[in-house]
Amino acid sequence: xxxxxxxxxxxxAEAATRAGCRFYAGYPxxxxxxxxxxxSARFADxxxxxxxxxxxxxxxxxxxxxxxxxxxxxxxxxxxPGISLKQEGISYMxxxxxxxxxxxxxxxxxxxxxIAPTQQDYFQATRGGGHGGxxxxxxxxxxxxxxxxxxxxxxxxxxxxxxxxxxxxxxLMGQMMEPVSFPDPIDPADLPKKExxxxxxxxxxxxxxASLQLDPVKMEERNWKLVRKYDTISQHETDFxxxxxxxxxxxxxxxxxxxxxxxGAVNRVxxxxxxxxxxxxxxxxxxxxxxLRSLAASIKQILVFEMNTGxxxxxxxxxxxxxxxxHFHGRPGGVIPTPVEVAEVIxxxxx
Amino acid sequence: xxxxxxxxxxxxxxxxxHYCPGCGHSIIHRLLAEVxxxxxxxxxxxxxxxxxxxxxxxxxxxxxxxxxxxxRAIAVATGIKRCRPDLVVxxxxxxxxxxxxxxxxxxxxxNRGECLTVIFVNNGVYGMTGGxxxxxxxxxxxxxxxxGGRMALRDGHPLDLSxxxxxxxxxxxxxxxxxxxxxxxxxxxKAIRKAFKVQMDGQxxxxxxxxxxxPTNWKETPIEACKRVEQVxxxxxxxxxxxxxxxxxxxxxx
Numbered sequence: 001x002x003x004x005x006x007x008x009x010x011x012x013a014e015a016a017t018r019a020g021c022r023f024y025a026g027y028p029x030x031x032x033x034x035x036x037x038x039x040s041a042r043f044a045d046x047x048x049x050x051x052x053x054x055x056x057x058x059x060x061x062x063x064x065x066x067x068x069x070x071x072x073x074x075x076x077x078x079x080x081p082g083i084s085l086k087q088e089g090i091s092y093m094x095x096x097x098x099x100x101x102x103x104x105x106x107x108x109x110x111x112x113x114x115i116a117p118t119q120q121d122y123f124q125a126t127r128g129g130g131h132g133g134x135x136x137x138x139x140x141x142x143x144x145x146x147x148x149x150x151x152x153x154x155x156x157x158x159x160x161x162x163x164x165x166x167x168x169x170x171x172l173m174g175q176m177m178e179p180v181s182f183p184d185p186i187d188p189a190d191l192p193k194k195e196x197x198x199x200x201x202x203x204x205x206x207x208x209x210a211s212l213q214l215d216p217v218k219m220e221e222r223n224w225k226l227v228r229k230y231d232t233i234s235q236h237e238t239d240f241x242x243x244x245x246x247x248x249x250x251x252x253x254x255x256x257x258x259x260x261x262x263x264g265a266v267n268r269v270x271x272x273x274x275x276x277x278x279x280x281x282x283x284x285x286x287x288x289x290x291x292l293r294s295l296a297a298s299i300k301q302i303l304v305f306e307m308n309t310g311x312x313x314x315x316x317x318x319x320x321x322x323x324x325x326x327h328f329h330g331r332p333g334g335v336i337p338t339p340v341e342v343a344e345v346i347x348x349x350x351x
Numbered sequence: 352x353x354x355x356x357x358x359x360x361x362x363x364x365x366x367x368x369h370y371c372p373g374c375g376h377s378i379i380h381r382l383l384a385e386v387x388x389x390x391x392x393x394x395x396x397x398x399x400x401x402x403x404x405x406x407x408x409x410x411x412x413x414x415x416x417x418x419x420x421x422x423r424a425i426a427v428a429t430g431i432k433r434c435r436p437d438l439v440v441x442x443x444x445x446x447x448x449x450x451x452x453x454x455x456x457x458x459x460x461x462n463r464g465e466c467l468t469v470i471f472v473n474n475g476v477y478g479m480t481g482g483x484x485x486x487x488x489x490x491x492x493x494x495x496x497x498x499g500g501r502m503a504l505r506d507g508h509p510l511d512l513s514x515x516x517x518x519x520x521x522x523x524x525x526x527x528x529x530x531x532x533x534x535x536x537x538x539x540x541k542a543i544r545k546a547f548k549v550q551m552d553g554q555x556x557x558x559x560x561x562x563x564x565x566p567t568n569w570k571e572t573p574i575e576a577c578k579r580v581e582q583v584x585x586x587x588x589x590x591x592x593x594x595x596x597x598x599x600x601x602x603x604x605x
Contacts, residue, residue, distance in 0.1 A: 066427035
């Protein structure tokens with residue numbers, strides 16, 4: 001297959017287009033501006049596609065909501081502060097069971113923070129992010145090629161489960177250029193027909209898509225219905241990568257950019273004869289708790305490494321309980337640690 | 352044989368309105384349903400109701416409807432219309448929804464000339480939440496958050512968003528009407544009809560602001576409240592056409 005050198009933000013945009021996405025609304029924010037820029041040009045050549053530079057992140061996510069109501073594959077993207085603004089719409093779409101893909105190219109925070117790559121929005125992404133106690137599927141790519149596969153998968157998951165899916169990257173994933181190849185584009189007309197869309201009540205009863213339910217008993221049932229859906233997702237959709245785990249005594253758990261750094265660190269300490277391995281969650285929600293728990297029984301210790309002050313570590317600890325000691329190394333604020341730094345942490349723990 | 356001269360519009364469900372006595376929503380719902388029927392667009396219309404008293408508009412209007420967060424109806428409608436330009440899409444919004452929390456969405460949709468029909472019901476208070484001050488509340492008007500009356504320099508001046516929207520290059524038709532008397536109701540229906548026609552002809556952004564009474568929160572009888580709309584509210588927000596840039600569709604310029 002033809003490989004081309006592309007920037008991460010462009011890869012997401014191209015992969016989304018090939019997944020049949022035909023609606024994009026967004027608002028500029030660094031470090032993901034290249035994504036809407038690419039989309040504006042790409043969609044200009046597609047007569048059935050709409051690109052809107054919205055007046056705000058709020059407007060953008062609500063435009064996506066409207067597009068999704070018509071059954072069109074729709075997405076938006078932003079970076080941390082902008083994603084906070086989109087939480088209103090994400091909560092509504094979770095409540096209305098509307099599919100959408102939301103890419104968060106994370107930067108430093110809290111507040112305005114900075115524009116450097118971090119993983120400081122793990123909690124926000126994996127705990128729903130907005131009000132009302134819902135979940136979103138969260139996918140964490142760690143390479144250009146995985147941006148292709150996970151972006152396309154995000155649209156499938158969103159449609160299958162009728163819910164927003166978060167593509168959680170960081171400034172590095174968004175900016176870095178890597179060789180990637182794309183599968184053939186999907187024709188939106190070939191996608192499974194959605195029977196619930198707003199299309200005008202022709203030859204059928206009128207439809208309503210709403211999250212409002214004033215009757216507490218009915219609202220309770222809707223909440224449990226969502227939970228049943230989330231349980232199904234937890235059973236079927238967890239995904240992770242194992243690297244050199246067969247003989248590992250220390251396992252480093254990391255996702256996204258941190259996992260690439262961790263892989264380099266594992267290779268370094270392996271060179272010194274230290275049996276370390278990498279467990280990389282690809283779905284952050286649902287978190288691959290069961291495989292990690294199984295793994296914990298056969299190893300001596302876990303090191304969680306994140307580009308934040310310690311967020312995924314809570315899921316790791318909930319997964320492994322007392323089976324294995326869990327250590328942490330984190331660099332928040334946009335500092336990109338080197339494999340050497342992480343290797344030193346591993347070496348310190350193993351020697 | 353008796354001839355039926357009045358009936359429930361097909362676009363109106365056979366449900367009893369939950370609105371208070373004297374409230375304009377039920378009249379406006381009916382007008383909307385009549386217009387949708389008369390234009391023959393029930394099967395290709397999608398409505399977006401607001402947060403507020405009319406959040407339950409879908410219990411009455413028998414067309415496809417999609418809910419929007421408070422203030423975002425026009426953004427949601429934009430997404431629907433851009434994906435399905437063949438549909439007729441309207442929003443139904445109150446003054447708090449459209450002129451406070453949704454100001455940005457409203458102004459920019461008008462500026463882009465989104466091909467939408469906006470029904471803007473202005474009753475000068477937040478009705479559903481219990482009668483707090485709205486952006487449209489008149490100077491001196493008592494609300495639950497302006498117990499001594501609205502003081503412009505403390506609480507802001509009454510906001511005439513429709514007039515601002517008339518300045519937007521993308522807006523095509525903006526008219527302010529009332530539903531306080533048969534005469535005004537007939538005018539309102541004409542305006543709603545035109546606002547739908549503007550969209551169906553692909554001309555751009557159309558909005559009808561309808562001055563409506565909220566007797567419950569104004570603590571007046573329905574008759575007093577209607578009188579207040581005509582004699583007091585309409586002096587702050589004069590009735591009439593604020594903008595009409597419509598043209599007869601031609602082959603070159605449909």
